[in-house]
Amino acid sequence: xxxxxxxxxxxxxxxxxxxxxxxxxxxxxxxxxxxxxxxxxxxxxxxxxxxxxxxxxxxxxxxxxxxxxxxxxxxxxxxxxxxxxxxxxxxxxxxxxxxxxxxxxxxxxxxxxxxxxxxxxxxxxxxxxxxxxxxxxxxxxxxxxxxxxxxxxxxxxxxxxxxxxxxxxxxxxxxxxxxxxxxxxxxxxxxxxxxxxxxxxxxxxxxxxxxxxxxxxxxxxxxxxxxxxxxxxxxxxxxxxxxxxxxxxxxxxxxxxxxxxxxxxxxxxxxxxxxxxxxxxxxxxxxxxxxxxxxxxxxxxxxxxxxxxxxxxxxxxxxxxxxxxxxxxxxxxxxxxxxxxxxxxxxxxxxxxxxxxxxx
Numbered sequence: 001x002x003x004x005x006x007x008x009x010x011x012x013x014x015x016x017x018x019x020x021x022x023x024x025x026x027x028x029x030x031x032x033x034x035x036x037x038x039x040x041x042x043x044x045x046x047x048x049x050x051x052x053x054x055x056x057x058x059x060x061x062x063x064x065x066x067x068x069x070x071x072x073x074x075x076x077x078x079x080x081x082x083x084x085x086x087x088x089x090x091x092x093x094x095x096x097x098x099x100x101x102x103x104x105x106x107x108x109x110x111x112x113x114x115x116x117x118x119x120x121x122x123x124x125x126x127x128x129x130x131x132x133x134x135x136x137x138x139x140x141x142x143x144x145x146x147x148x149x150x151x152x153x154x155x156x157x158x159x160x161x162x163x164x165x166x167x168x169x170x171x172x173x174x175x176x177x178x179x180x181x182x183x184x185x186x187x188x189x190x191x192x193x194x195x196x197x198x199x200x201x202x203x204x205x206x207x208x209x210x211x212x213x214x215x216x217x218x219x220x221x222x223x224x225x226x227x228x229x230x231x232x233x234x235x236x237x238x239x240x241x242x243x244x245x246x247x248x249x250x251x252x253x254x255x256x257x258x259x260x261x262x263x264x265x266x267x268x269x270x271x272x273x274x275x276x277x278x279x280x281x282x283x284x285x286x287x288x289x290x291x292x293x294x295x296x297x298x299x300x301x302x303x304x305x306x307x308x309x310x311x312x313x314x315x316x317x318x319x320x321x322x323x324x325x326x327x328x329x330x331x332x333x334x335x336x337x338x339x340x341x342x343x344x345x346x347x348x349x350x351x352x353x354x355x356x357x358x359x360x
Contacts, residue, residue: 007265007272008258009061013040015102015280016063019287022101024066026094033069033081041065068094074314088306095298102284103228109277111224117270118212119223126162127209134346135205136189142178142206144267149184150177159208166191167201174204231281251331255339292324 017039027034033052038044040058047056052069070082079085083094114120123129126148131138148162149155152175156162166174170193177186191202215223242249252260257279264275287295301320305312 003265004258004262008261011261011272011276011279012062013064014276015105015283018101018105018280019098019283020064020066022097022099023068023094026097027066027068027083030086030090030093031081032083032086032090032094033079034066035069036065036067038065073312073317084312088302092299092302092306095295095302098295099284099287102280102287106228106277106280106284107224109224109273109280110227111221113270113274113277114215114223115217115220119215119220120210120212122159122207123209123211124158124160125209126156126159128206129209130207132205132207133342135203136192137176137204137206139346140187140189142176142187143180145209146178146180148176148178151175153177166204170200170202172202174202176204227277228281231278232285235282235285251335251338254332255336256342259339291327292320293328294324297324 020037024034024037035052036054036056038054038056038058040061041063042059044056044058047054049055058065068083070076070079070084073084076082076084083091128137128142128144128146128148130144131142151162151165154165156165169191171191173188173190175186175188177184179185189204191204193200194203239249241247261272261275261279264271288299289296290300291297297320301312304310
């Protein structure tokens with residue numbers, strides 16, 4: 001429990017604090033007065049005022065907070081060091097700095113993991129590396145690290161051989177003999193039908209264990225950059241497919257993310273740091289979406305101001321902020337609902353699997 005809590009605090013604190021640090025750094029570089037910059041939220045524990053800025057450490061170590069002078073357009077006095085007194089392109093740079101820092105963090109973490117641990121490659125052995133939540137293998141009680149010995153009574157010596165025997169069984173019962181900690185056991189489950197590149201096959205929701213091989217520095221850095229690109233492109237394609245097919249997006253809210261981080265913390269530092277990189281990409285990408293109140297929404301407004309030479313007015317800000325709050329609250333509620341339903345469905349599936357085993 002303590003490890004999980006520390007992992008969650010470290011993950012959210014690092015990702016959000018560096019995001020705010022990006023805004024803070026560009027404010028300082030462009031001559032915008034920063035009234036407050038803190039690590040964490042809530043009551044101030046330690047603070048120090050240096051120049052015009054109050055630096056503080058606060059009670060809840062989840063992220064950070066930066067307050068530029070004149071960030072509220074209704075309170076602008078006209079001082080040249082205020083946020084809304086700066087040209088549109090300066091403000092554009094300030095808001096873009098947050099997501100940029102998230103992508104920079106992700107690049108450093110991805111590259112670091114690859115350089116220090118090695119390039120991840122699927123292990124050829126018939127050992128389960130991970131399980132998909134809610135799928136037959138997970139609900140039947142299989143766990144990461146289990147070595148598959150037989151599929152329907154036929155011995156398997158490699159992942160490819162094991163997968164081949166499962167693929168041909170679509171929505172059919174399959175018996176898995178496996179070893180866990182030297183103790184052999186058997187489980188019977190029903191495969192799901194899945195499509196991969198046009199090919200339809202049976203799956204039980206498992207992926208191979210990961211092995212690592214050394215890579216040179218330049219290749220490691222390029223692979224780290226590619227990971228940032230890959231996960232961003234994957235997110236865009238997935239969202240586009242959801243919209244095109246009128247499908248409900250599979251979002252993870254705070255509950256889901258906390259659960260994922262907790263599991264990663266217990267599997268090792270490599271998985272945790274790689275997951276933090278993924279979360280940092282997700283936070284950076286989400287903040288680039290053209291939704292009011294997010295960095296992407298501000299970027300659209302400031303670009304509009306620069307192209308059409310029309311200043312943003314307090315009335316416009318009022319309507320935009322109201323719309324932004326409504327959209328963000330809706331997303332949060334939907335993501336939290338998805339998290340809860342995912343937990344409920346998973347528990348129900350496990351109970352059904354356990355009841356089925358008792359009947360047998």
